Amino acid sequence: MTEALGTRTITAAVLVIGDEILSGRTKDKNVGHIAERLTEIGVDLREVRVVPDVEEEIVAALNGLRHRYTYVFTTGGIGPTHDDITADSVAKAFGVSIDVDPRARAMLLEYIAEKDLNEARLRMARIPAGADLIVNEVSKAPGFKIGNVIVMAGVPRIMHAMLEAVLPTLDTGPKMLSETILANAKEGDIAGPLREIAERFPGVSIGSYPFLSETGPNTNLVVRSRDPELLAKAAREVADMVAARQPAA
Amino acid sequence: MTEALGTRTITAAVLVIGDEILSGRTKDKNVGHIAERLTEIGVDLREVRVVPDVEEEIVAALNGLRHRYTYVFTTGGIGPTHDDITADSVAKAFGVSIDVDPRARAMLLEYIAEKDLNEARLRMARIPAGADLIVNEVSKAPGFKIGNVIVMAGVPRIMHAMLEAVLPTLDTGPKMLSETILANAKEGDIAGPLREIAERFPGVSIGSYPFLSETGPNTNLVVRSRDPELLAKAAREVADMVAARQPAA
Known part of the structure; x- marks a missing residue:
């Protein structure tokens, strides 16, 4: 690609995390939407990867992509169950600690009564150190941005809300x-x-x-x-x- | 994954080749279908990548995937136009020559009159040396299999036909x-x-x-x-x- 109009090209990759996409049980609908929105605002999507819910695969893919592109968007694996390992894997990729974030906990309490905020749900407030939260107007559990990596939910309606919350904060280039x-x-x-x-x-x-x-x-x-x-x-x-x-x- | 029942797990990756998927213009429908069919026959899809129509990206992804998984399935980029560079990229990844294959040319002539078999269409008969052809009952232009890499069209109806032609020839493991x-x-x-x-x-x-x-x-x-x-x-x-x-x- 030539650098038209003399300004910097902004690039991105998408990392889809989830066994259910690889088994064919769930058909991904997020990549097409992210691709369209990035093209509209002047960010070039250059690569997509889908990996299973396996920590070392997530860490390796993330470290392979985040040094190569301006932004990496991940989808999936940030819920409350044992198979939701994205936040921990991202922390590992960046070599930072992860713990319950008081800001994220407060967001969960906007949606969930304190008596229902069990240990599992509190997992959704585990955020790698140094990350900024991404609000989620649908179910409140936030996504986050750490370095150039943007971590979003896999449920399309929630992912859409997080994407719209984060896009205005990103650098963009001349539109294709x-x-x-x-x-x-x-x-x-x-x-x-x-x-x-x-x-x-x-x-x-x-x-x-x-x-x-x-x-x-x-x-x-x-x-x-x-x-x-x-x-x-x-x-x-x-x-x-x-x-x-x-x-x- | 444990090796249940004492037999070998057969793994696969899918490599989607095409700018149109990354721009969001075309929504991929092939990955979900391939994932379902592989799961049904006892092949574990472990990774998916989408890369642009850029030779070095295709070669790098292919060489990254083909040494890691039992099979790699590619979709897209095998038509007659200048942006169809998959066959040449695959030949480069394997370090083999590529030329018009008489078997592939004969298949094209089942569908295209000899007078219409122009230079562009003849590109669809360019097959890397040593590859086996995969028949395509829809539009005749074949896919091919070289080593553990299976090269298929991007148009879903044609891809489906090629996939069904090649699946019975593959090793499979115990079904998930x-x-x-x-x-x-x-x-x-x-x-x-x-x-x-x-x-x-x-x-x-x-x-x-x-x-x-x-x-x-x-x-x-x-x-x-x-x-x-x-x-x-x-x-x-x-x-x-x-x-x-x-x-x-």
Whole structure:
């Protein structure tokens, strides 16, 4: 990627934590949502990993990702049960202690009566030392941000609330802009001229996405760039190429 | 994981290749399907990664995964356009040459007239040296298997066909069996007794999956083991724990 407009590109990775995704029992719906929101605000999602509820796997993935990208977002594993080991694993990855955080405990008490705040629920107030809390307007148990790592719930509605709470606090870069052109053609019929256009616009990414429609194979062509002028130029060439191939009306 | 029943555990990773997933434009539907099918036949999916259409990223991820798991399944990037670089990246990861494979070319000609087999489409017949082809009954362009890496299309209908073609040829282990028990409780109310059961059954994995139902928070408890007797025992204890908490009828 070129650094268009002279400002810094902000990158991110998502780390999904959970056996239930790997067994196929639960279908992940968080990655697509995070990807969309990051693209909208000008953060480039560069990698996603899914790992099981195993401490050494979480720690290794986190340490592999957090040194490489501006931000790492994790989802899952911050509930009250024995299989919720994300907070402890994050503390281990950063080499910091973890204990019940009075601020997090107070948040839980907004939702849970003191008599119901048992040992298990108190686990949800265990926060690595030095982390900032991320409010959760749905069920109060907070997420947190430590260094460049943002730790969120796995339940989509709660994850959405945490994501919206944290996004305004992040650095963002110039937004990736895109235009989509329906090719009305099979991929293989436009691949040659499309490659020629792509080669003439090295600062623009041109993707070709075939799909099976009810009337047969078709293709979406997606032109992406952070530079609006370059984007418009390349998209115009793609659109002209597509139009020149259509039978006269 | 313990090696139940004394046979080898077969593991797998999935590598999703595609900018369109990372931008959020396309929502991945392949991982959940592959995860379900692998679980059904007795292959443990242990990790998923999503990487962009960038050769060095694909090569690095592939070499990181293929030495670690029994099988690696890739999806995406094997079409006819300039952004389809999976086959070349796989060849690079294995250090082998890649060229048009006469068997693959013959498969393409079952679907595409010879006059339409242009240079771009012929790219879909480029197969790394030493790979076995995976038939694709939908659009004929084959996937392939090289070493322990299985390369499939990204379009779900085509991916499904390739997956079903290759699964019967793979080694499988004892199936992971599971029982799901609806807790009719908030996670935090059953976390304590659930942990006690989990600690008494180290060979059994007990997962707790909260969800927001229309009547409020609820929890699915999923008990998993390769040993049917152990599974039945642990699931019975979980069910008894849940039943003992319900108000008398």
